[in-house]
Amino acid sequence: MNASTTMTIRLTPALKEKLGRLAQDTRRTRSFLAAxxxxxxxxxxxxxxxxxxxxxxxxxxxxxxxxxxxxxxAEQIIAQARQRKAAGQ
Structure with a gap:
């Protein structure tokens, strides 16, 4: 297992709820998804x-x-592209 450390962050309740839904739907932990x-x-x-x-x-x-x-x-490249397009290339 990889070494890890803990960090606390503040989330809006709405974001925390979305993260919870995503975690449940993907069968991952909120911590895993946040990291x-x-x-x-x-x-x-x-x-x-x-x-x-x-x-x-x-x-x-x-x-x-x-x-x-x-x-x-750039203008030269555009002009050349337009000429090729007009010639049907």
Whole structure:
């Protein structure tokens, strides 16, 4: 069994009731479902923060593309796609 620790959180009565229903319907404990949901949330938020940090590091190192260059390339791609569509490809 994995090591674990206890943490107390406050929930609205409505959320606690929903969690209870989900636990019953899935034959899992409320604790299991809450820990699983929290892990998913924390992992997602950490990925977002790490992505922002990478972006800031890229900016600091000068690894950026000017906005006008990006927009010009995007417009070029859109124009090419429209031409292919008009040609029936």
């Amino acid at each position: 699983e949901a929290l892990e998913t949330y924390v992992n997602r938020e950490l990925q977002i923060i790490e992505g922002i940090q990478r972006g800031l590091a890229d900016m600091a190192a000068g690894r950026v593309t000017p906005h006008d260059e990006v927009m010009a390339r």
